[in-house]
Amino acid sequence: MKKIFQLINETVLVFGLLMLVFFILSLAIGDSAKDASSLFVYGSDSISSAAIFQLLMLSLCVTILNAAVNSNFMIKIMPRIPRLIILFVLIFMILVFMILKFQWFSADQQLPWVLTAIAFVFSFTASTVTVFLKEKEENKKMTEALNSFQKSAK
Amino acid sequence: MKITINIDQNTAETSLVLTCRQLTPQVEKLLAAFRIIDKQIAAKKGDSVCLLDLNEVFYIESLERSTFFYTANGVFESEMKLYELENQLAAYNFIRVRKNTICSLQKIKALKAEANRKIKITMENGYQIIASRMYADELRKKLGVK
Numbered sequence: 001m002k003k004i005f006q007l008i009n010e011t012v013l014v015f016g017l018l019m020l021v022f023f024i025l026s027l028a029i030g031d032s033a034k035d036a037s038s039l040f041v042y043g044s045d046s047i048s049s050a051a052i053f054q055l056l057m058l059s060l061c062v063t064i065l066n067a068a069v070n071s072n073f074m075i076k077i078m079p080r081i082p083r084l085i086i087l088f089v090l091i092f093m094i095l096v097f098m099i100l101k102f103q104w105f106s107a108d109q110q111l112p113w114v115l116t117a118i119a120f121v122f123s124f125t126a127s128t129v130t131v132f133l134k135e136k137e138e139n140k141k142m143t144e145a146l147n148s149f150q151k152s153a154k
Numbered sequence: 155m156k157i158t159i160n161i162d163q164n165t166a167e168t169s170l171v172l173t174c175r176q177l178t179p180q181v182e183k184l185l186a187a188f189r190i191i192d193k194q195i196a197a198k199k200g201d202s203v204c205l206l207d208l209n210e211v212f213y214i215e216s217l218e219r220s221t222f223f224y225t226a227n228g229v230f231e232s233e234m235k236l237y238e239l240e241n242q243l244a245a246y247n248f249i250r251v252r253k254n255t256i257c258s259l260q261k262i263k264a265l266k267a268e269a270n271r272k273i274k275i276t277m278e279n280g281y282q283i284i285a286s287r288m289y290a291d292e293l294r295k296k297l298g299v300k
Binding site: 066067070072075076080083131135138139141142143145146149150153 | 247259260262264265266267268269270272273274282284286294297298299
């Protein structure tokens with residue numbers, strides 16, 4: 001039960017972030033993209049309930065994939081970098097599936113694909129590098145704290 | 155239960171004599187509490203019962219209503235519950251790192267921050283324990299990094 005609440009909590013967090021990005025995007029390019037994308041059918045006025053539901057599904061998929069790839073079992077059997085690569089590929093595959101399934105934009109348009117790929121790679125890389133730097137600092141602090149704790153306890 | 159305390163200035167070593175009809179689980183728990191003061195704990199290996207030095211224990215795991223002590227000399231079984239051990243061993247730098255695991259901070263070889271605020275703990279015997287988010291935060295607090 002606790003894990004389900006944790007999953008809901010994380011899904012809502014991802015969904016909130018996605019909605020914020022789409023709110024900004026719809027204000028910026030909503031009117032010009034409303035004929036080309038099902039996500040912006042109402043232009044800069046609002047986001048459709050169908051789009052909101054699709055973004056919620058995407059958030060749920062991302063959260064489930066993240067939980068699975070970073071499960072205790074996976075942490076034990078696989079180093080961090082291969083897990084990140086797997087997560088990157090799986091989320092990208094889900095994204096492509098949803099673009100095609102819900103016709104977020106036409107499959108034969110090159111520019112939206114390129115922009116989506118750039119945005120995805122950039123956001124994934126930026127968040128990964130940030131987390132890595134934070135964890136590197138934390139690892140250093142924990143190692144120092146453990147060493148001094150062990151010395152003082154002897 | 156009758157308790158008699160003899161204070162004798164000439165006694166070389168403090169000793170405890172316990173008289174009972176039989177070794178009940180209650181008496182065992184009482185004995186265990188006294189042994190822990192001496193950093194020892196009774197545990198079974200096969201049919202024989204032996205006294206384990208707490209400094210030898212890497213981690214303690216609860217599996218299917220049994221509690222196991224993992225040491226360099228093998229695995230030992232105890233009748234005690236994990237929550238009882240958690241309380242009694244807290245003073246000896248044992249900490250809960252998972253729902254079913256307590257580990258000795260003295261026997262940790264390395265700590266590594268993981269995704270979702272978990273911590274990968276590598277023990278001196280090479281065994282790896284993944285501390286879940288809640289217990290990882292407790293570990294951080296204990297080490298003073300949070």
